[in-house]
Amino acid sequence: MNTRETSYARSIANLIAHQISQGTYATGQKLPSIRDYAKENGCSNNTVINAYDELTAKGLIEPRRGSGYFVTGASRAKAPDEEASSLGRTMDILWQIREQMRNAPDSLHVGASLLPNEWVATAELDKCAKKISHTTRLDTMPRYGTQFGYAPLRHYLARRLASMAIEATPGQIILTHGANGAMDIIITHFVRPGDTVLVDEPGYYPLFGKLKLRGVRIVGVPRLTDGPDVQALEQILRHTKPRLFFTQSLGHNPTASDTSPARARRILHLAEQHDLLIVEDDPFVDLKPDGMARISTLDQLNRTIYIGSFSKTISASLRVGFIACHPDLASELADVKTLIHVSSSEYCERAVEAIVTADSFRRNISRLRNRLESATEHAVKIFSQRGYTVFHEARQSLYLWASIPGFPDSMQLAREMMKQNIVLAPGAIFQVDPQQVSPWARYNVAYVSDPRFLASLPR
Template identity: 35%
Template structure:
């Protein structure tokens, strides 16, 4: 049902309250100013303000205008930004994938099946760690995090050309915690932040939680569209750009050296900081360029974790950046979470020390390559066209045939108990209505394609 003009004005005021751009005691725009800004009559604004006043949301002060009352309602991410169809609401999609039964079909989720992960090795490491007399079972961790694991991460980063000393690495409780800390450190409400379009949907949700303004950068098979990026940087003054380099989510693309070079030149010219999420690094057969390697961690901050390759329950990630920033990030980490799990860090350290992790990765890459080939073949048989043929990783970004809408197909699939990921979940500009993201590791059952075929013809 469409909103009346009065309802529309009320909705916009409530959005500003939810986003904290209007706070208790603050004066609302005058009736004349809001009327001109929204292109509605002054009587429409008067009625909207009076209805909000009747609800106790705002109050009139004679001769002064209208002001926000009392305390703000609790922060609601769903109320910040435009209302979305639940089929393309990123948070709703995440809930569907996380709440689905263990044996549900989830080709739209972003993680590997449990059977693909080294559960037996994890259990052995847990038993061994529990017997260690010095295991961190009872204490808080050190401010920077486990020293041995940070040393190991420093060596692993060097393999990708990223030179980061131990004092340039801060451990976190996973990749999302790492990006959240960086956002807390660098952003103020209202700051503009660039994200890929299409790009990982949780970046958008996280930025909403920080009350930042997300701006989409068109993505190509070789990385961000640098011509479009140059134009955006001329029109805006973004503080950050958050992106992937290896096996971009959702497209599966890899950054080319030329695009990486041009991107860093633009970042330097416009004083742009870059957060490089390298969570898919261990899926690579051949190493893609790393912005953090080219830049030397001057204006690039790299984050990562092991949730995709080892265990989603083993919450341990990292931030690699300038040493002086690490000091301040550690203070912020202590203020907001008092550290990260020392037990998880010790367990991860033990797992990485052994050769079993590398053997697991070799097996995993081979298994993913086979799954990628099978999934591409089956999708093409149904008429879906891959945007590109990924050179590895877990994702295929594919276009539906005949003008089909991904949200409609996803609703039909969900009715049969299968979770898909429609394209506009990943698109800030809502430019991917006929795309779906497929996780090839979650597409091994023929039933996935049977349900997909029925959903496409529903």
């Protein structure tokens, strides 16, 4: 079964599992026949067979010879949200976040989410600190920042978005504590316990943790090499009423895939049909060409909320991100920001503004793009020479999503690597159900050529 068919089967299985937990399918009820389900949803019989097999393995349904598939009595008693506490279900995610934040000198973080310190222009931080001290009245710094954030940085972002053909005034932009702070604001405003939210799968695991803590029912939309699977998305929307769809159009974490223009248009069309709000996370806003397909460019922030940050290009420590949204929504989200955080850090926002408006910033970004492109090409070559499978061979990306022969469960590979103080990001943590075995893992291209990692790889 190919990657797309596997993803589609898993999507069907996740959808039916969600419907069982919601009571759409009751205990003892017969599911549609394989042929009927395939015909109704425009997929192959084999796809439905694999979906039903997965549900059977989880104990949610059971086959009865000559009669079909039926919902088991255990399925309602053991709905995912009822099996353990919300905090308990986030422990694998918390472990991975802690590992990403560790700075142990003897560890090599091949699965890291950030560029190496030496790649980013850390010297610019020293320069901007001096600039701030010369241009800022120190008697204003003990005060809280403004509700929307530092105005000069919001004006810069309005110009930056315009260069990507996204029209937004400074009043439509709210500065946040990084992209994660932006997600917190959006989730708090839109989502209530029991609501359904769509996410890329595989996808951004800290988001999964936030949603689980909120008591949300998460449904994954399979990620293909050119973006979300719109066939699976259409089927999900026919059977559920999700409020939001969180997606990364460009440089997707962890697969490195970019959403194609045709797929972006189709996603937006489905969102309009089903009253779905799209939250587009763009962590690589400065590392990808301005002309690449973004759903927010097509939609102009009517049915999209655009999230960005400076963690990948300046410093994750500054914790500066932003939300760009429809004018009618901006004040509401700014109010939520005030309730959650009171304000964001004006000092950090001033620091970012000083860096991004400096003449050297664009030169640094250009060098960083070239270096990343070279590292991506080299990493793909290393994996290809060893016979490893790369999900998507991007021209330039921070990540590779790859599987290594002999390790059908990348968690086992991660354990083996951990013995050598090499930290991977195994595929299971990027899935809505982290108990699902995955052969895939995320690799940071900046570390793939490290001699310690190369020496540890199975041949």
